[in-house]
Amino acid sequence: MSISDRVRTKNERVLSDDYHVLESVTFEYRRSNGEWQPQTREIFYRDDAATLLPYNLAGRTVVLVRQFRYPAYANGYDDLLIEAAAGLLDDASPEERIRAEAEEETGYRLGEVRKVFEAFMSPGAVTEKLHFFVAEYEAAMRVGDGGGLADEGEDIEVLELPIDQALAMISDGRIVDAKTIMLLQYAALHIFR
Numbered sequence: 001m002s003i004s005d006r007v008r009t010k011n012e013r014v015l016s017d018d019y020h021v022l023e024s025v026t027f028e029y030r031r032s033n034g035e036w037q038p039q040t041r042e043i044f045y046r047d048d049a050a051t052l053l054p055y056n057l058a059g060r061t062v063v064l065v066r067q068f069r070y071p072a073y074a075n076g077y078d079d080l081l082i083e084a085a086a087g088l089l090d091d092a093s094p095e096e097r098i099r100a101e102a103e104e105e106t107g108y109r110l111g112e113v114r115k116v117f118e119a120f121m122s123p124g125a126v127t128e129k130l131h132f133f134v135a136e137y138e139a140a141m142r143v144g145d146g147g148g149l150a151d152e153g154e155d156i157e158v159l160e161l162p163i164d165q166a167l168a169m170i171s172d173g174r175i176v177d178a179k180t181i182m183l184l185q186y187a188a189l190h191i192f193r
């Protein structure tokens with residue numbers, strides 16, 4: 001049985017369609033006891049995206065980026081946010097897109113990239129699914145400064161950190177971005193053992 005047998009979409013109203021689409025959706029959901037219950041939810045339609053953690057096994061380091069994020073600032077975060085490189089797919093394949101995005105943001109032209117998992121990051125409200133990758137890097141792969149695209153408003157710093165320091169920064173609150181925490185914990189569990 002598909003879950004669509006338990007959902008009847010009644011109405012979809014576009015609240016905003018400036019850059020992404022925000023809709024108010026009214027639907028009925030058939031509860032486990034068989035009753036149909038009306039519900040309304042605001043849904044933010046965002047395209048899927050990909051993120052990647054470059055790691056160097058011998059040096060026990062990883063590469064992250066730092067940039068301004070207005071939504072975090074609006075929620076009281078008074079600093080640049082430390083993140084793994086990430087980008088919206090823009091209709092490309094996750095692997096193709098993350099390779100280009102990682103080079104744009106960090107300056108590293110990577111070899112093999114490995115997909116490790118996929119995750120919905122805020123499934124109560126946002127459609128976006130994120131594709132997670134890791135890739136081994138070495139100093140010779142640095143072909144540029146990174147930094148992102150200035151004409152798209154990006155002003156990105158590149159950070160190379162020991163994995164143990166990055167993990168400590170999760171504990172002390174200096175790293176508070178979910179995708180970054182997930183990739184660093186993946187690396188601690190499966191890469192730097």
Ligand SMILES: Nc1nc2c(ncn2[C@@H]2O[C@H](COP(=O)(O)OP(=O)(O)O[C@H]3O[C@H](CO)[C@@H](O)[C@H](O)[C@@H]3O)[C@@H](O)[C@H]2O)c(=O)[nH]1
Nearest residue numbers: 019020046049050086087088089101128130152153154179
């Ligand atoms: N005008 C306008 N431009 C936008 C908007 N949203 C994104 N852009 C443009 O699209 C670019 C997106 O840059 P990417 O590097 O592809 O994406 P990202 O901002 O890193 O986003 C990824 O990480 C975020 C933080 O975890 C995620 O929130 C996001 O969904 C995605 O995974 C931005 O630099 C900006 O130029 C918007 O609402 N309005």
Ligand SMILES: [Mg+2]
Nearest residue numbers: 085086087105
């Ligand atoms: Mg980005």
